[in-house]
Amino acid sequence: MDFNPHLPAFNSTLISLGTAFVLGAAIGLERQLRQRTAGLRTNTLVAVGAAVFVDLAVRFHDLYGGPPSPLHVVAYVISGVGFLGAGAIMKDGAQVSGLNTAATLWGSAAVGACAGVKLLPEALLAALFVLAANTLLRPVVNRIQRQPVEASFSEATYAVTVVCQREHQADVLDRLLVLLEQAHYPVRAVDPRPFGDRDVEIEAVLYATAVDAAELDAVLATLTALPGVLQAFWNATLED
Secondary structure, three states: OOOOOOHHHHHHHHHHHHHHHHHHHHHHHHHHHOOOOOOHHHHHHHHHHHHHHHHHHHHHHHHHOOOOOHHHHHHHHHHHHHHHHHOOOEEEOOEEEOHHHHHHHHHHHHHHHHHHOOOHHHHHHHHHHHHHHHHOHHHHHHHHHOOOOOHHHOOEEEEEEEEEEHHHHHHHHHHHHHHHHHOOOOEEEEEEEEEOOOEEEEEEEEOOOOOOHHHHHHHHHHHHOOOOEEEEEEEEEEOO
């Protein structure tokens, strides 16, 4: 096999991969210093890998033409990095972690893709914006998270609770559902549970994330007047 690379093309590839390596390492270094899952090596490899595939597509297209075009290969790189990023995302109950890591990997791939198609200034610009998002915006995020959330900006889970005598449970429950439906507050879930030795507490969770207090108060007034009803009230729990 004759290994005689075309020097200008080889130098162009070397510059592309070198740019992807340096910029990917810069992004990864910031991640490594913060001890994130995808750090220095991972982000560097993603950037270099994207650059290799795109550069290969560019070279192949220059030599032979025809499909796939370099743009198609860029699309394949995006899809592949999407799967890689999905592996960095972990869900534990209501808590989700790894989203920023996955997004950073996506950014590293974008940097590598730019380097692969010889858009070196654009690769540098992309890397700077990824680094800015992970560094300059961090104090802003921390400051926002330390502030209490205003009620007007939050959604809430609303629940109507009725305490009644056990022998009246069925009638009270039916009436509760009918009244809420008539007030246009359909019920998402109902949870009847013992309340002392002879009574029952019925909690109806609403689909609504915002309510008219006067409307719910009117429903409660009607419920309170029913036989066997000891008390009725509604409450809201703010969601994260």
